[in-house]
Amino acid sequence: MRKTILVDMDGVMADVYARFFEIHEQETGQRLSVDDIAGKLEAEAFDNQRLWVTTPGFFRHLPVMKGSREALLKLIEHYRILVVSLATEFPHALTDKQLWLDEHFPFIGWQNTVFCGDKSIIDADIMIDDHFKNLDHFRGETLMFTQPPNMLVTDTRHRRVNSWEEIEKLLLP
Amino acid sequence: MRKTILVDMDGVMADVYARFFEIHEQETGQRLSVDDIAGKLEAEAFDNQRLWVTTPGFFRHLPVMKGSREALLKLIEHYRILVVSLATEFPHALTDKQLWLDEHFPFIGWQNTVFCGDKSIIDADIMIDDHFKNLDHFRGETLMFTQPPNMLVTDTRHRRVNSWEEIEKLLLP
Numbered sequence: 001m002r003k004t005i006l007v008d009m010d011g012v013m014a015d016v017y018a019r020f021f022e023i024h025e026q027e028t029g030q031r032l033s034v035d036d037i038a039g040k041l042e043a044e045a046f047d048n049q050r051l052w053v054t055t056p057g058f059f060r061h062l063p064v065m066k067g068s069r070e071a072l073l074k075l076i077e078h079y080r081i082l083v084v085s086l087a088t089e090f091p092h093a094l095t096d097k098q099l100w101l102d103e104h105f106p107f108i109g110w111q112n113t114v115f116c117g118d119k120s121i122i123d124a125d126i127m128i129d130d131h132f133k134n135l136d137h138f139r140g141e142t143l144m145f146t147q148p149p150n151m152l153v154t155d156t157r158h159r160r161v162n163s164w165e166e167i168e169k170l171l172l173p
Numbered sequence: 174m175r176k177t178i179l180v181d182m183d184g185v186m187a188d189v190y191a192r193f194f195e196i197h198e199q200e201t202g203q204r205l206s207v208d209d210i211a212g213k214l215e216a217e218a219f220d221n222q223r224l225w226v227t228t229p230g231f232f233r234h235l236p237v238m239k240g241s242r243e244a245l246l247k248l249i250e251h252y253r254i255l256v257v258s259l260a261t262e263f264p265h266a267l268t269d270k271q272l273w274l275d276e277h278f279p280f281i282g283w284q285n286t287v288f289c290g291d292k293s294i295i296d297a298d299i300m301i302d303d304h305f306k307n308l309d310h311f312r313g314e315t316l317m318f319t320q321p322p323n324m325l326v327t328d329t330r331h332r333r334v335n336s337w338e339e340i341e342k343l344l345l346p
């Protein structure tokens with residue numbers, strides 16, 4: 001049987017940080033870099049982050065993460081891909097997120113999307129995520145996608161991946 | 174550890190058939206009863222059902238199933254309750270469904286909501302549902318909530334429950 005990979009959306013399939021930097025610059029005139037917010041959670045890094053993500057439309061227009069579409073098109077030939085996103089806290093994000101997936105990743109399909117409030121309810125073989133709150137409770141193999149919240153962590157609980165090209169090399173036969 | 178119950182929304186927590194009958198009568202002048210559509214899936218029973226459920230707002234204003242709120246308020250003292258709804262096929266339903274839950278079942282919380290395209294990905298102890306496509310693939314105990322699609326089935330694969338009062342009697346200590 002094919003192995004199942006749980007793939008996170010924000011920070012992994014969707015380049016949410018590119019959009020955070022953009023809005024922050026529009027609001028403050030200040031251009032932040034990844035190094036400026038290394039080690040911080042989103043809400044610590046950007047004062048208005050909660051306002052942004054609760055605004056209808058925010059998740060509908062995020063840029064696609066570099067290399068994610070190409071890699072997932074290949075991985076789906078060998079694995080079951082489940083997109084799993086912590087999203088029920090923000091009701092207005094839900095419709096936007098599914099419409100975004102339908103547009104940019106139509107080959108995955110609504111059958112393989114999960115919006116939930118706790119990822120530990122789903123068992124699978126591999127998880128690709130950028131947040132410890134998800135990775136730490138997963139029983140399978142974990143790939144930690146490099147993003148500001150995990151950048152400074154040097155322990156080896158989770159295997160670090162810096163790009164979708166690295167994920168391809170690790171997971172494709 | 175507490176047992177986990179997966180609770181379906183449409184036809185179990187939300188009285189979607191009451192609304193189907195109402196809209197059907199508005200559109201055709203004909204008042205159908207449960208017996209008229211016994212044994213039929215929603216899309217077989219109502220020609221325009223797909224149009225109705227893809228219209229933004231439909232799931233936001235459904236009536237609450239009789240007895241569901243009272244029963245779940247008691248059950249949540251003894252079980253982990255996860256609301257699990259097949260909903261990602263209809264992106265515009267997602268936001269409406271979470272807002273509806275937040276309004277009518279705030280004690281369950283967004284942490285315990287799951288919107289997905291396939292319920293077999295979630296393992297738990299008990300499932301309350303009205304559709305065989307969900308009940309048949311569940312490994313735990315199944316409670317089949319009586320609704321038109323399952324009304325005529327007499328086999329004993331799943332334990333039939335006709336009301337939330339019956340569920341309380343079965344599951345409360």
